[in-house]
Amino acid sequence: MRAGTLSFAEPAHSIEHNEAGLKLVLVLGGQLDYQLQSGGAVNVEGPAFHISLSETPFAVSHCYAARQALQYLSVRMPMDALHDTFGAELGSLARRIAPATRQAMATANGRAGKALQALGRQIMLCPLAGPLRQLYLSGKALELTAAVMDGLADTRTHAAAPGTRQLRSLQQARDILLQRLHAPPTLPELARLAGTNASTLSQGFRQLFGTSVFAYVREQRLELAYRMLASGNISVADAAHACGYTDSHFSKVFRQRYGVSPSDMRCA
Structure with a gap:
């Protein structure tokens, strides 16, 4: 898990290389544009989330605006750990993220409601240290991921976004x-x-x-x-x-x- 706040004096760009597995990003404040190898640029403005599940390694390009704080946290689970945990049920996770996809990568974006924001803040503000901190954060990371997955069906039925x-x-x-x-x-x-x-x-x-x-x-x-x-x-x-x-x-x-x-x- 990674969490923190990014801010750049000038517009910035980065390319992130990821191993196969699940990746969840929760943006609590600020915004960024990201682009996967297989698609166009997508704007994410907090509070929002992005989740992906890929069978193969993948790269993500990020663009950051100048003088704008981006408060975020990310959770990653490698594919071998997912196989050990879910086994044959792993395919159902991919279908929950993107029901219609037949590609090696399933992705979804959505608004982060009150419950997700609260979980994110609890992770960002964890007052514990040492082994207890790691135990707390590991549990919260799983809770956050489960909450996002559970709410994906609801996000697809929401009304059109405001103009x-x-x-x-x-x-x-x-x-x-x-x-x-x-x-x-x-x-x-x-x-x-x-x-x-x-x-x-x-x-x-x-x-x-x-x-x-x-x-x-x-x-x-x-x-x-x-x-x-x-x-x-x-x-x-x-x-x-x-x-x-x-x-x-x-x-x-x-x-x-x-x-x-x-x-x-x-x-x-």
Whole structure:
């Protein structure tokens, strides 16, 4: 598994050589263009995922925009490990990724909903070290892969993606929320700031980001608090205040989300 944030001062290009097997990339933020040997260029803008299963080694070309942070994580499983684990069932995995393909490589792309984003953040923010970290990340990598595979059928039945103008409005709305997590605007105010109406914003936001505006704010607040507490440099009260929570409510929702209390995180 690899995870991190990439940023380039100038437009950049790279070619990645992969062994046969399964590859999953989750883009949490930013965007890139990629191109396989057998197809045209594909744009991926987070939150989104790409998954492929190839019987043979393959190369991928990547293009990165300048001055744009790309937050990502990737999971790889070599073909011999897949054969050992799935045996004759390996073919069913390829059909789940690309039901109609008869080629040696099956690929799929999709939006990363709330559950996938949460798994990705848990991996990115893992506070453990040493063998426990490896054990945790291995388990989460399998969980993430299973969640993507399980949701592939759903992604194929989603409505058509928003148009370019609506997409810009939705992305602007998201950026406003991220800038104002402590005191986010109401839905009508957010719609006005983003140049759309509340109904279109509510429907489009759920379609694009896999969750409601309210749930997105809640998740981003909790992730911010998690990062603050994991750093060990802030008190529980200060983390709660910075994220727009009262102390008592913060402890309740934090425990519901992560299974531990904020004070336990602070002492970890």
